[in-house]
Each structure stands twice: as structure tokens, then as C-alpha cells.
Amino acid sequence: MNAEVRPIRTAAEQALAADYQSAKKRLPGGPAFARLREQALAAFVEGGLPHRRIEEWKYTDLRTLLREAAPLADPPDKATFARAKKFDPLPGVDVRRVTLINGSFVGELSDLVQPEAGLTILPLSRALAEGHALASRIGRLLPPYYDATLALNTAFVADGIVIGLAAGSKLARPIHVRHLFTGAAAAAAYARTLVVVGEGAIATVIESFEGPDGVAYQANTTAEMQLGDKAWLEYVRVQAEGDAAIHLATVLADIGAQAKLHTCSLTVGAAVSRQSVFLRCTGAGSETRLSGATLLRRKQHADTTLYVDHMTQGCSSREMFKSALDDESRGVFQGKIVVRPGAQKTDAKMMSAALLLGDAAEADNKPELEIYADDVVCGHGATAGALDENLLFYLRARGIPRKEAEALLIRAFIGEAMEAVPHEALREALLARAADWLAAREHAA
Amino acid sequence: MNLLEIKNLHADVGGKEILQGLDLTVKAGEVHAIMGPNGSGKSTLSYVLAGKPGYEVTQGSVRYEGKDLLELAPDERAAKGIFLAFQYPLEIPGVATMTFLRTALNAQKKRRGEAELSTPEFLRLVREKAGGLGIDQDMLKRAVNVGFSGGEKKRNEILQMALLEPKLCVLDETDSGLDIDALKIVAEGVNKLRSKERAIIVITHYQRLLNHIVPDIVHVMAKGKIVRSGGPELAQELEACGYAALETEAA
Ligand SMILES: Nc1ncnc2c1ncn2[C@@H]1O[C@H](COP(=O)(O)OP(=O)(O)O)[C@@H](O)[C@H]1O
Ligand SMILES: [Mg+2]
Numbered sequence: 001m002n003a004e005v006r007p008i009r010t011a012a013e014q015a016l017a018a019d020y021q022s023a024k025k026r027l028p029g030g031p032a033f034a035r036l037r038e039q040a041l042a043a044f045v046e047g048g049l050p051h052r053r054i055e056e057w058k059y060t061d062l063r064t065l066l067r068e069a070a071p072l073a074d075p076p077d078k079a080t081f082a083r084a085k086k087f088d089p090l091p092g093v094d095v096r097r098v099t100l101i102n103g104s105f106v107g108e109l110s111d112l113v114q115p116e117a118g119l120t121i122l123p124l125s126r127a128l129a130e131g132h133a134l135a136s137r138i139g140r141l142l143p144p145y146y147d148a149t150l151a152l153n154t155a156f157v158a159d160g161i162v163i164g165l166a167a168g169s170k171l172a173r174p175i176h177v178r179h180l181f182t183g184a185a186a187a188a189a190y191a192r193t194l195v196v197v198g199e200g201a202i203a204t205v206i207e208s209f210e211g212p213d214g215v216a217y218q219a220n221t222t223a224e225m226q227l228g229d230k231a232w233l234e235y236v237r238v239q240a241e242g243d244a245a246i247h248l249a250t251v252l253a254d255i256g257a258q259a260k261l262h263t264c265s266l267t268v269g270a271a272v273s274r275q276s277v278f279l280r281c282t283g284a285g286s287e288t289r290l291s292g293a294t295l296l297r298r299k300q301h302a303d304t305t306l307y308v309d310h311m312t313q314g315c316s317s318r319e320m321f322k323s324a325l326d327d328e329s330r331g332v333f334q335g336k337i338v339v340r341p342g343a344q345k346t347d348a349k350m351m352s353a354a355l356l357l358g359d360a361a362e363a364d365n366k367p368e369l370e371i372y373a374d375d376v377v378c379g380h381g382a383t384a385g386a387l388d389e390n391l392l393f394y395l396r397a398r399g400i401p402r403k404e405a406e407a408l409l410i411r412a413f414i415g416e417a418m419e420a421v422p423h424e425a426l427r428e429a430l431l432a433r434a435a436d437w438l439a440a441r442e443h444a445a
Numbered sequence: 446m447n448l449l450e451i452k453n454l455h456a457d458v459g460g461k462e463i464l465q466g467l468d469l470t471v472k473a474g475e476v477h478a479i480m481g482p483n484g485s486g487k488s489t490l491s492y493v494l495a496g497k498p499g500y501e502v503t504q505g506s507v508r509y510e511g512k513d514l515l516e517l518a519p520d521e522r523a524a525k526g527i528f529l530a531f532q533y534p535l536e537i538p539g540v541a542t543m544t545f546l547r548t549a550l551n552a553q554k555k556r557r558g559e560a561e562l563s564t565p566e567f568l569r570l571v572r573e574k575a576g577g578l579g580i581d582q583d584m585l586k587r588a589v590n591v592g593f594s595g596g597e598k599k600r601n602e603i604l605q606m607a608l609l610e611p612k613l614c615v616l617d618e619t620d621s622g623l624d625i626d627a628l629k630i631v632a633e634g635v636n637k638l639r640s641k642e643r644a645i646i647v648i649t650h651y652q653r654l655l656n657h658i659v660p661d662i663v664h665v666m667a668k669g670k671i672v673r674s675g676g677p678e679l680a681q682e683l684e685a686c687g688y689a690a691l692e693t694e695a696a
Contacts (some may be wrong), residue, residue, distance in 0.1 A: 072474060273639035389498065394535045397495045398545075399523035408548060412539025412588075 006120075014049050015069035017041065020155050026156055028134075029128040040154035042199075044159045047146045058274075059332040059364045060303040062148065065272050066246060068336045070218050072156070073187035077099035079180040081108055087180070089208040089238060090429040095176035095420065096121075096165060101319040102181055103189035104159045109178075118169025118201065120355075124160035124192055134162045141224050142338075144307065150276070153190050153222040160192035163205065167198035174204035174421035174423065181211030181242070188218040193286040195223070199256070204423055208238040209247060209269070216244045216271075225253040225261070229283055232260040236426060238433060240351040241269035243300075246427040257283025257314075265292040266430050267302050268437050274277045276304040281308070281315035281343075288317040293414040296329035297358075303332035303358050307419040308348070310339045322417045323354045324410050325345050325361035326441060335380065336368040350380040354398055355387065355413055357406070407438040448473045448613055448644045449494075451520050455504035456493050463489040465669035466505070471614070474641045478655055478680060479648045481666030482688040487648045488532055489669075491617045495529040496522050509613070523549075524556040526612030530602040530619050532648075537589035542601065545589045546571060550608055571653060574607040595622035603634040614638065614645045620654035634656030652684040 021043050027037065049066060050057035074082075084101060098121070099109035105123035111119050120134065127135040139154055161177050177193055197203055199225050211217055219241060227233055241247045247270040267273060278290060294302050310318050323331035333352040354363030366378035389407050395405035414434060421427040449471040458463040463486045471477055481487055493500045496519035507514045514522065537545065551561040562570065574583060576581065578600045590598050599619050606614055616635065620628055635658050647658055653665070655677065663679040664671045667688070673679065691694065 032516075038455065102473070168583075390536055391535055393519060394531065395499050395549075396519040397497075397523055397529055397531075398549035399520050399554075399556065399609065400554060401519070401520045401547055404548065404552060407519075408540055409537070410546075415539055 001208045010049065010063055012066050012069040016152065017045055017224070019072060023156065025154070028125045033128055033135070033138070035294045037155045040151040043146055044148060044151040044155065046147060047151070050148050053094070056145065056305060056334070056367075058329075059270070059334070060274050060301065061148035062404040066218070070186040070188040072134065073102035073181070073183065073189040073217070075104045076106060076182055081106065084109055084180055084182070087210070089178065089210055089240065089433075090176065090206065090426065093174065093176070093423070093425045093429050095174045095206065098161050098175060098177045099179065100160065100191050102183065102187065102441055103157075103191040105161065115313050116169070116172045118166035118198070119171065120162070121175070122162055124162050125158060127162045132416065133164070134164050134196060137226060138162070138192065138224065140317070141226070141254055141278070143252065143276070145275060147250060149220055149274070150222060152329065153192060153220050153250065156188075156190040156220070157192045157222070158190065160194070163203075164196045165198055165201040165203050168200045169198065170202040171204060174206050174207065174426065176206040179221060180247070181208065181215070181217045183217070184215060186216040186218070189222065190220045190262045192221065193223045195225045195226045195233065195235075197225070197233050199228040200230040200420045201228065203233045204234040204236070204426070206236045206238070206426065208240065211239050211242040211245055213242045214244050215242055215243070215311075216246070218246045218369060220247070220248045222250045223252070225251070227253065227255045227259040227261055229233070229256040230258045232258060233262070234283070234422065235261065235263040236421060236430070237263070237265045238266045239265065239269050239273055239275070240317070240433065241273070242272060242315070247273040251275060251277045253284045254282050255279065257290060258285040259283065260287045261419065262289040263291070263305070264418055264430070266418070266433060267292065267294040267304075268433065270300065272301045274305065277304070277306045279306075279308045279317075280313060281310050281317070284312050285314045288315070289420060290317070290319045291417040291420055293417040293434060294321070294323035294331050294432060295327040295414065296323070296331055297441065298329060299327070300329040302334075304334070306335040307340065308335070308337045310337070310343040310346045310348065313343050314345045315343070317349075319350040319352075320412045320417055321352045323363065324361060324414055325354060325356055325358060327358040327359040329358065330362045330364070332364045333382070334366040334368075335379060335384045336370065337380070339369075339371040339373050339378060341372040341375050344375040346373060346376040346378065348376070348378045352382045353408060353413070354384040356384060357387070357410070363412070401444040407442050411435065435444050447471065447508070448510060450508040452504070453505035453578055454493070454507060456489060457501045457503055458489060458499065462503070463669050464493065469664065469671055471644045471646065473644050475662065476639065476645045476647065476658065476660045478663045479646060479666050479671075480650065480652075480663065480680060480683055483650065485591065485666045487666055488617055489630035490666075491615045492647060494527060494615055495519055520552070521556070523609070524553045528606050528609055528611035528614050529614040530614065532617040532621065534590050534593045534602050536597040538591050540548040540589050542585045542587060542589050543571070546605065546608055549605065553609060558660055572609065576603050577637070578607070579630055580604055588634050590657050593659070596624070596627040599623060599627070599631055600634070603631055607634060607638065612643055614643065615648065616645065617648045618650060619647070620649055620651065628654065629657060652680045655680045
């Protein structure tokens, strides 16, 4: 017997393992992917759900937060399609739209026709079932340590979207992957997005996540991005899940030489959310820009945890994460930058700032640098504080009511995190979503 | 009717009594100058009038248009026509000057039940007012006061005042840090606003500004009180003799 093996302890952990055993025959994929699933489940059985004594999950004790494993979500029924059709989380942005409901690809609500030259786009279930060339790239990227949410995603994922862009090609318009949850009962949905950007190819990919308020559904999502040399990917995610949801996301990327990865996340939804981002700068001279804005109210909890691995020389990375925390909400930011031996001329700067709007709001910031090379420029900064009373007074002395003055200052504060999105309509749509949040705050008594 | 009537005003800041029984009456159409040495409480008075949190009135009354001013929030006071040009205008990163001006103007109009301006109407109005103050479009696009020179900040205050058309303007050392050309531009901007319906209180340390904005009444403030009032000649007397003589007089 192996004494290292930790027995499964919680009901949720046991239920998840049991669910897998009954679901696995229905899950798509050939023998190779089935093996990946088995390995992932074995890792989960051994590692379990993370809790506060696990450093990377210190502030988000998933074992406590995920008391029950919801049953796997049913595929969406046609009755919900009409409602989903009207639903546009980013109005005014001309996109190629892909819709996933409860983790399943919905052809009726997706536009895969006439892909531009160089674009391959197909449902993940089909890619796995058919053994498509891109299917072999799913599950290739792994974090530096065991991650329960990713393991569960690999074990359970049934669908999603696979996007491949051939070398030198360029997307004519952004691809928007809409993740919707429908239904009135708690259920778990797993989805995965694979984006492979060939050498020198250029793409913008958006993912949005939404669902009904008051339903304790569990959305587990993974985005895997592989950037070839000189590729350029703009990746935007909008997490606006329903207010009782648990949203667990893993974003993984390998960044080739002289490639550019720019990401921007807007987090407004879910009761509990976590985005774990694992980036590896595998080729020299790449440029990574990560930014995010988190807007929370009531008892919402949102965790952003980054791991940026400078594996080779001459790469730059910039991280800027802003959060505005109202009421009793809690925002967590953990960022780790690793500079490996030989990754000379690394230029890494990480910044996180929290605005505490509620008296009982809490911000946890943990930046970390781990540097094994000597010729590098690295730095980080973290701030947390309330709105500047003097600025508020200045605005009010000009006739702007307090709540509106606060909204102006909050918008200015978080706007910085969205400024860098180059696609104008998309940037405006993101700012509009943030403005919705501010308007709701202004009108709440 | 008096536009502003301050009686026996006492106010604390940080637990210390700064205003110690100040009386001042201002009628519409008048321009008053308040002069006084540093630390005499001039800025404190302006903040009390604007309603800055932390400035606690412990005694006395302030009536504006016949009503108690002190019970109003700062933004309500502004909508009712009180404007303070700050001695040290604040920088607001991330908020474009244009957005700031428009939000302020529309918020005041909304509170007064007036129609908000359309975008073209607003732009025309700003361009007209800004032109006279030598404020260009580029400045209006930049974040409020961020990277502005001292003179630009003061001109921006006057622009806000011109746009908002207040009834009672309080200018706190608007002349400090200005060279003579900038001073003239600012004074001209203020003079344009002189009217029968409007009162202006010019707070200054130096007589210089009063050559350009000629007041009807000059007050001297010392140790949190008005210690002397008179005509414009009082400003000249102060320039000649200094504040020291006055302070001994007040004591
Ligand atoms: N926030 C504060 N806390 C404590 N004392 C203050 C504060 N602000 C001003 N004071 C004091 O109040 C007095 C008057 O200041 P102020 O009104 O700025 O004078 P003036 O504008 O005439 O130079 C000074 O002694 C100053 O030190
Ligand atoms: Mg002063």
C-alpha cells in the first residue's frame, strides 16, 4: 500500500469520482484521450479538491466552497435556444459566434460556415470523436503543479470548440465563444476551448460566460492556447455568471518566439470564481500582456491566480489587474513570475490594485518573483485602498452626486485594465459591461 | 435680500478651532475680497461654504438665499449655485476633462429639473468658454488637471466656473502661482462673470489680483475672523503696511 495516497475525504470528492465512472462510457475521444481522462481522474483521486493549506488555493478553499458536486448538466433542450439567440453579451461587436450551452456545442446558434482561409473551427466533441488532427493537441499543456479544476475538466469534458489558424493567416473578425448555462437546477458543465495559432497568424478570441441568477450551477472551463512563433493572439474573457454560480477556469498558453499574447478579463459574475492562468514563454523575444478588471458586490468571491514562466530569454510580460470590491466581497490576486536560469533579458512587471468600496470588502494580494537569471528587469507592486475622499469632494463640489462621483472614479480606476484592448468595438463593449455594473451600484439604495 | 449671510461662524478642523466667530454678508452683484495672512483661515472658510467633510461647524449660521446652507450636501450646494475655485485643484487620473465638465453640468441641470445639453450643444458651449481662457482642445481631452501646469489648472477652474454659471463664486488664491499674463487671462475670465445676479468672493494674499478684479468691498481676515472691512483702498493700505500692523490691532 502506498502511504502517500490521501484517501478521498469529502462527499463532493467521492461524488465526482463516482460520476466519472458512470459517465466515462459516454464521453467522446479515442483511446489516447481516454487515457488522459483516466490519468486526470487518478490525479484527482489522489490530490482531491484544494483547500487553504494548499499554497496556490490559500484564499479560495475549494473543498469548503464546493460542498456538493452537482450532477452533470443535461444537454440543452431546444426550448432554450430561442432565448439564448436573443442574448448578446457584447453588443455591437462583429464576431463569428460559437454557442455552448451547458457545456455542449449548439450548432443552431453557432456560425461555423465559410471559415476564412487558414481557419479550422469545429466542435471539440467532433474533433475527439473523429480523431481530428487538432484533437491530438488537446491536453498537451500542463501546469507546473497538480491542479484539481483542470484535472476535473480533462476527466469530464464532453464538448467545447477547437480553433486552428494556419501559419500566416489572419482572422477576419473575432471568434466569440459564448458559454451559457440554462436550467433551474444546480448542475455541472465542463467545456474546453483549444486555440492553435500558427506561425505569424493573427487572431482575436473572446469567451463569455453567463447563466441565470439564483441557480447554484458549477461551470468548469479550460482554454488552451498554443501560439506559434510570431503569432499574435488577443484573448478576452468576460465572466458574468449568475450570482449563485461557481465558476472555475483554467487558462493555459505556450507562447512561441516573438509571439504576442494579450489577454484581458472582465469578472463581474458568480458567487465564487477562480481563474488560474498558466503561461509559458517557450520561445525567445515574446511579448505577454495580461490585464483584468474584477467588479464584485455582496458576498462575491473572485480569485485570479497567475503563473508566468519565463523559460527562455528576451521575453517581456506585463500584468495589470484591478479590482473594485463592494459590500462584503473578496478579491484575490496571486501572481507568480518565474524566470528560469538562462532566461536573460527578461522584462517582467506585475501590478495589482484593489479598490475597497465596501466596509467589509477584502483584498488579498500575493505577488511573487522567483528569479534564477541575473540580467533581468523584474518588478511588482500591489496596492489596496478606498476611494480618495478629496477627489470625491472635488467632484461633488462641481455638483456631481456622491454615487455618480464614485462611479466616475471607479470607472477611471478599472478602465486602465481594458484600455489596451485594440479592437475598438470590443473595448467599448467591455467598458459598457463595466458601466452596467456601475449603474446598478449607483441605483442600489 | 442677502445672497450669503454668515453669522458668528465657528468651525473646527482636525479638532482645532480655525474659524472663531466670523461674520460676513454678501449681496448679489457684489465682489468681495478677503485678504489675510497665511493660516488665518481663508481656505477653511471656503471649504466650510463648499461643504467639505471634516470641516465641522460648532457655532453660528450660514444662510444662502435665505436658507440654511450647512444642512446641504456639497453637490446640492453646487447645484444651488455655489462654486469654489480650489486653491490647489486636484488631479483626476483616468477622467477626461470633457467627461468631467459634462457630467458636472448635466448633474446640476438634472437636479434643478432643467434639460440636459445635447452633445453638439455642449461642445459648442465648451469651445466658446475655453477659447476665451486660452484652453485648447488637447487640454480638454486630457485627464482632469493631470500634467497641467499651475496656470493651466487655475484656468481650468475658471472654465468650470464659466460653464456652471454659479450664483456665488468663491475663488481661493486663484492668483497664486500665476505669471502676469496668466493672471490677466484669469482676471478677464472672472470679470466676464460679474453680473447683477452673481456675487464673487476673491480670496487672495496679495493686492496684485485686485488691480485686475476690482472689488466693491475688502475684508481682512486674521485668526479666523474678519477684523476689518472697507473699500478697495484697504487693499492698498495692506500692501503698504503689511498684515503685521493689523494683527496687533486685532489682538
Ligand atoms: N486638515 C487640517 N487639520 C488641522 N489643521 C488644519 C487643517 N487644515 C488647515 N489647518 C490649519 O488651519 C489654519 C488655517 O488654515 P487655512 O484655512 O488653510 O488658512 P489660509 O487659507 O488662510 O492660509 C492653519 O493653522 C492650518 O494649519
Ligand atoms: Mg489658503
